[in-house]
Amino acid sequence: MKKLSTKDLVQIAVLTSMLSVASVFVIPVGPVPITLQVFFFLLIPALMGKFKGALTILLYMFLGLIGFPVFAGGSGGFQSILSPAFGYIIGAVLVSLVVGRLHRKKSSSMEMISTMMIGILLLYAIGISYQYVIMNIYLQTPITWQTIILTNITTFLPIDMVKAFTAGIVCRRLEGVLIRTA
Secondary structure, three states: OOOOOHHHHHHHHHHHHHHHHHHHOOEOOOOOOEOOHHHHHHHHHHHHHHHHHHHHHHHHHHHHHOOOOOEHHHEOOHHHHHOOOHHHHHHHHHHHHHHHHHOOOOOOHHHHHHHHHHHHHHHHHHHHHHHHHHHHHHOOOOOOHHHHHHHHHHHHHHHHHHHHHHHHHHHHHHOOOOOOOO
């Protein structure tokens, strides 16, 4: 296992707090609100690499589950696991491993966009599946796969593509400041 330096720990703490603040402000659109989480779910591993990126997302998840109001809309607590939106947080851990692994500092713009799009596809696959299960089994709100997929594609995907593009631009600008070690 890798030993984390003080600099690594500070970077993880700062990015966790930025993700937490970005999650509090929401635009309500049904069971899954619009937040800036996706922007940070993509930016963090691109900057930090897969190991530190995953640690950052796991710290964020842990803080929320023990009750800190860091999830969307200032929610938190163990009951958050039963929220239809929690699957996207679970997906973010896997996204951080994939994006952190695929992203390279000297990658072309096309490679950067491809990496971010792969991250969004993975996030959606996990988030939509989790949302379907929670809404149909736990909340007993019958909803079809088609409805969830259509809602995500028409409502969230255009916004998340802008977030992915912006995360790529911000990552390029910050790569010189943060030393990325996977």
